Amino acid sequence: MSIQWFPGHMHLTRQAIAERIKDIDVVLEMLDARLPGSSANPLLAELTKAKPALKVLNKQDLADVARTALWLAHYNARPNTRAISLDASVTAPAKALIKACQELAPLRGGLTKPMRVLVCGIPNVGKSTLINTLTGKRAAKTGDEAGVTKAEQRINLAPDFVLYDTPGVLWPKIIVAKSGYNLAASGAIGRNAFDEEEVALELLHYLIPNYGAALQARYQLDVVEGQSDEQVLEAVARKRAPLLGRGRANLQKAAEIVIHDFRHGVLGAISLETPEEFAAWHAEGHKL
Numbered sequence: 001m002s003i004q005w006f007p008g009h010m011h012l013t014r015q016a017i018a019e020r021i022k023d024i025d026v027v028l029e030m031l032d033a034r035l036p037g038s039s040a041n042p043l044l045a046e047l048t049k050a051k052p053a054l055k056v057l058n059k060q061d062l063a064d065v066a067r068t069a070l071w072l073a074h075y076n077a078r079p080n081t082r083a084i085s086l087d088a089s090v091t092a093p094a095k096a097l098i099k100a101c102q103e104l105a106p107l108r109g110g111l112t113k114p115m116r117v118l119v120c121g122i123p124n125v126g127k128s129t130l131i132n133t134l135t136g137k138r139a140a141k142t143g144d145e146a147g148v149t150k151a152e153q154r155i156n157l158a159p160d161f162v163l164y165d166t167p168g169v170l171w172p173k174i175i176v177a178k179s180g181y182n183l184a185a186s187g188a189i190g191r192n193a194f195d196e197e198e199v200a201l202e203l204l205h206y207l208i209p210n211y212g213a214a215l216q217a218r219y220q221l222d223v224v225e226g227q228s229d230e231q232v233l234e235a236v237a238r239k240r241a242p243l244l245g246r247g248r249a250n251l252q253k254a255a256e257i258v259i260h261d262f263r264h265g266v267l268g269a270i271s272l273e274t275p276e277e278f279a280a281w282h283a284e285g286h287k288l
């Protein structure tokens, strides 16, 4: 089993981005700082490869600081690329963002040649939140549901700085199974596309060796280290969910709890991949 996910309408988005890209100076791709590799869209990279790229690792408040630093270094080592991390909902990101764009396209700026930035990213990564924070108003719609389609927006951040919102919806593209699980755990894909127990087990598979202490503390478990994914899920169920008939543990409820707690940062600041791990998943050929 893996994640069943069939994005629709990508041809329309592809056309819209291909058309818009001609007048763009910097392509800003928002990524989820907890899973930067998996939340990137390879189609975007292909359509925009000639343009300077700004990678914005958003939701840094939920991500592991040390791992975010690894990802920033990873992207900053690429030609024609800058990376910054931020928390689109609470900080004032305009300064860092404008500075990064100016470094990427130093010839742009000024009233006759405004900086034109295209804001892209998969649903739920925080694009609307960023635009709202930047403009100081509710210019763009935000929501928890992945994939609310909206018309393209043009936002004048300053007289010489224009943001364009993604034309169309840039669905995630799942290339390796691990990315599918990480996207599901983060809330980036619809809940009908995956089985919560399976996703929770995959999540625990990563958390047990990497964030075992956080699991132990949150669910008051006796042991986590050396336990199987199934054993930990069962232990969470016994601690946190009413038993089913004949004393059976409610694994479905435990799965929902673990996924919820990860999504909302209740387990602490956690990232699900490093650049090295992400590269290894591809190299190992865990392709779908």
Ligand code: GDP
Residues within 6 Å of the ligand: 058, 059, 060, 061, 062, 086, 087, 088, 089, 090, 121, 122, 123, 124, 125, 126, 127, 128, 129, 130, 141, 142, 143, 144, 147
């Ligand atoms: P969009 O689909 O890319 O426009 O994503 P939204 O802006 O609608 O954000 C999706 C969800 O993520 C919303 O519930 C936001 O409140 C939340 N969100 C956005 N940015 C951040 C952030 O930096 N940190 C945290 N913790 N949540 C965020």
